[in-house]
Amino acid sequence: MRPDWAPDTIDVERPSVARMYDYYLGGSHNFAADRAAAGAMMAAVPEAPLMAQANRAFLRRAVHFLAESGVRQFLDIGSGIPTVGNVHEVAQRVAADSRVVYVDVDPVAVAHSREILARNDRAVVFQEDLRRPERILDHPDLHALLDLSEPVALMIVAVLHFVADDDRPAEILRTLRDALVPGSYLVLSQASDIGQYGDARADAERVYRNTDNPLILRDRAELTGFFDGFELVEPGLVWVPAWRPEFPEHAEDAARSGFLGGVGRLGG
Numbered sequence: 001m002r003p004d005w006a007p008d009t010i011d012v013e014r015p016s017v018a019r020m021y022d023y024y025l026g027g028s029h030n031f032a033a034d035r036a037a038a039g040a041m042m043a044a045v046p047e048a049p050l051m052a053q054a055n056r057a058f059l060r061r062a063v064h065f066l067a068e069s070g071v072r073q074f075l076d077i078g079s080g081i082p083t084v085g086n087v088h089e090v091a092q093r094v095a096a097d098s099r100v101v102y103v104d105v106d107p108v109a110v111a112h113s114r115e116i117l118a119r120n121d122r123a124v125v126f127q128e129d130l131r132r133p134e135r136i137l138d139h140p141d142l143h144a145l146l147d148l149s150e151p152v153a154l155m156i157v158a159v160l161h162f163v164a165d166d167d168r169p170a171e172i173l174r175t176l177r178d179a180l181v182p183g184s185y186l187v188l189s190q191a192s193d194i195g196q197y198g199d200a201r202a203d204a205e206r207v208y209r210n211t212d213n214p215l216i217l218r219d220r221a222e223l224t225g226f227f228d229g230f231e232l233v234e235p236g237l238v239w240v241p242a243w244r245p246e247f248p249e250h251a252e253d254a255a256r257s258g259f260l261g262g263v264g265r266l267g268g
């Protein structure tokens with residue numbers, strides 16, 4: 001039987017990257033097809049769940065850093081199925097007046113987010129595609145909560161590796177950046193190197209070809225280009241466990257995370 005949280009429109013036989021990620025993180029919003037695909041990924045890249053955790057921990061530290069720095073508005077695109085330490089939880093713990101807009105293309109991510117945000121009038125979610133940034137920027141729910149004449153933290157975390165070069169990710173980021181005022185931030189991470197083990201990379205790409213999203217790994221130079229107009233804050237673009245770790249030992253062997261991430265500040 002279909003659980004309450006699964007909208008009628010979704011195909012439970014086709015793996016979704018949102019539900020696979022939920023599975024890597026130990027969540028329960030996934031189906032057999034998602035678990036089989038995630039299992040195939042883990043056979044190719046045994047670190048996949050650790051990579052997801054390392055990325056998620058980076059996201060939490062970045063939000064905490066920005067909230068502590070005075071940012072009160074967050075636009076999180078490709079926000080995923082809610083899990084431990086969501087953006088609004090981390091930000092509103094630092095400052096209760098923080099406002100968060102979540103956007104995801106996946107119906108389960110949106111439905112579950114809507115459920116947990118029902119009693120939070122400072123956070124909202126809507127369904128939209130990152131590849132249509134104008135529609136995100138024009139959305140009434142965004143404007144109901146965010147004031148774009150004030151700084152915003154734009155979060156593009158672990159989602160750009162699902163956007164093909166043909167969809168012009170740099171142009172998407174420019175469109176979003178141009179809607180922000182100086183003092184805004186970009187938080188960005190993406191899978192960069194999961195090819196350390198023989199055929200791992202080819203096998204991983206094959207797994208994701210069965211989803212709606214290709215897996216596009218990008219190197220440091222390409223990711224640095226995505227920060228065009230933003231000045232990277234210390235320590236720059238690094239393997240995510242090495243980005244302002246809570247404990248220095250967490251940064252050891254950081255390259256195993258396979259994810260590069262950074263935070264940039266928009267100049268005036």
Ligand SMILES: C[S@@+](CC[C@H](N)C(=O)[O-])C[C@H]1O[C@@H](n2cnc3c(N)ncnc32)[C@H](O)[C@@H]1O
Pocket residue numbers: 017018021055056059077078079080081103104105106109128129130131156157158159162163213
């Ligand atoms: C790996 S999860 C990352 C979730 C969260 N940002 C994090 O880092 O923990 C990737 C998310 O991006 C979403 N996604 C993929 N392509 C997207 C697109 N074109 N537009 C919006 N969301 C997208 C997926 O549905 C999924 O929820």
